[in-house]
Amino acid sequence: MPAAPNRRAVAVILLVPLIVTLSLWAFSWPAARIAPRDLPVGVAGPAPAADQLQQAFEQREGAFEIHRYADAAAAREAIGDRVVYGAVVVTGKGPQLLTASAASPVVAQLLTEAVKGAAPAGAAVPVTDVVAAPKADPRGAALGASILPLALAGVAAGAMITLMGLRGSRAALTLVGAAGLVGVAATAIAHSWLGVITGDWWTEAGAIGLTVLAIGSAVAGLAALLGTKGIGLGALLMVLLGNSFSGVTSAPELLPEPVGAIGQWLPPGAGGSLLRSVAFFDGAAASGAALVLAAWAVLGLAAVLTGGHRRKPNTEEAVAPGHAREPALTS
Template identity: 60%
Template sequence: MAQPSPGARRLTVAVVLAPLLAALALWAFAWPAARTAPRDLPLGVAGPASATSALERQLAGRHPGAFEIHRYDDEAAARAAIEDRTVYGAVVVTPEGPEALTASAASPVVAQLLQQAVTEQAAATGARVRTVDVVAAPASDPRGAALTASVLPLVMAGLATGAAVTFLGLGGVRAALALSGASALVGLAAAGIADSWLGVLTGDWWAEAGVLGLSTLAVAAAAAGLSSLVGRAGLGVVGALVMLVGNPFSGAASAPRMLPEPAGAIGQWLPPGAGASLLRSVAFFDGAAAVGPALTLTWWAVLGLGAVLLGDALGPRTASTESPTETREPVAVS
């Protein structure tokens, strides 16, 4: 039986690959969006023990599995927990009625959800709910849309930087310096746009630039590093990972705890999710809860740069172990 020609095989691969990639992209983006809901969302309750116990039971009854309750003695302790990013918000029981403490800078979606849940809870008793935004989102970006929109451009900048270093044939120390320098410039430019011009970031300017640059370097180094070890296919592997998984699983548009498991957890181990969390901490919370995402980005950057150096070191050694092609002089026949 005749085997298909190489052209026919390539055509078959292209026809099959396109719908598979489309299905993967649709699943990665649509599944978390369609299943967005609070899951063990950290929420504080403060006030007298008798009143807070009743409130906890009511919240658990109306919203089963939605909240992870943290108890605090008073409003000051609850506010401190919000500012430390221990909880997304809190409900304070007062003689005048419940008070909802939110943090729209942490997540406008969660802040609105919390306010709605407390309002529904108080409607049964006719009490009025007072809402206080403890850490408010900037007036120029009240819905957090600009911060969410920054995730994809940083990923694209990282992939472009890694691809440029790979296609230019840079290796070793020169590649590491190029990746670091380009990422630092991306961070400076992004901070200039987001903070100085648009005003959607309100933290320390240099810290924000560092976070934006580190987020870019994590992707760029991973792309260039894997390409240095396995060839240019490494660019496609890292690109698919951060674009089709890291971006929709980042939780930047809502919160990691709003995504179905394990999407929220996976997203925080990838550069887009870790970068978004770290940027919120630095821009709005004076660096609170920044250690985890900072370590994640650092590990991606260090491992990627290490792979770049390792690939450069293994290249000459591999070439030296290959036996050269022997050439023999033709023997003249007399």
């Protein structure tokens, strides 16, 4: 049996278990270690009672990042601005919990269980959902499931442009056009049909399109610089790491450190945060995620343009030294 097929068979035998192991690590490990880590939470109310409540949160060292507010109105404003995920307000009748299931249904449930568990036996804790998730997607399952298709769309766009031989400005314009159409089509499904996002239609389409453009540009840019192996590297970065580290199904602050922070610097995580901001919070806290996506898009398109120019074949006919062209015969 020839040596080359033997080597290819061994490569398959070793690579498949390696890919499965990496996939299980990337997807299962963060999900199995979900817990609050510096989770921003507000405490509002008079100083003596609010101080006791803050101390109760701080007993879980490293779990919560406490923000103090004077009253319930200030806490509501902070939740709407995406500064905190929720807040506990001290009132004369006892604590009241403010949540935002649109920011993260998982965090809203976690805070509800924590506050009710700490309350005296039999005491009722009123819960107000300040920014509620849409009725069509109360658990955020549809929004969480949307990031993987967007990542796959971006990878597919970058790979197809590379494999079809598009270069330079033509490749860049094709990426922009494909991302824009994905944004329109995805918003038509998620907003107009399913009703799982409820913000401004065109702003949501722009957020989705920018996410796909950032991913597609990164993949195409890596391919322009590294060749076709750049497609595999881009897919590994965007799908295996970017999607699993995005925190869109829970919250970045619930993932193991530094996974949550890394995920927000990758396009799938930044895209999920941006879409959540424009869909439910009128664009609050959207600038950071938009800048991350724009940076990936600009760097990727720059690599596509420079890589395409560098790889552009020379159309002039090469003439070997010492062999001058024969002049045309004249009569």
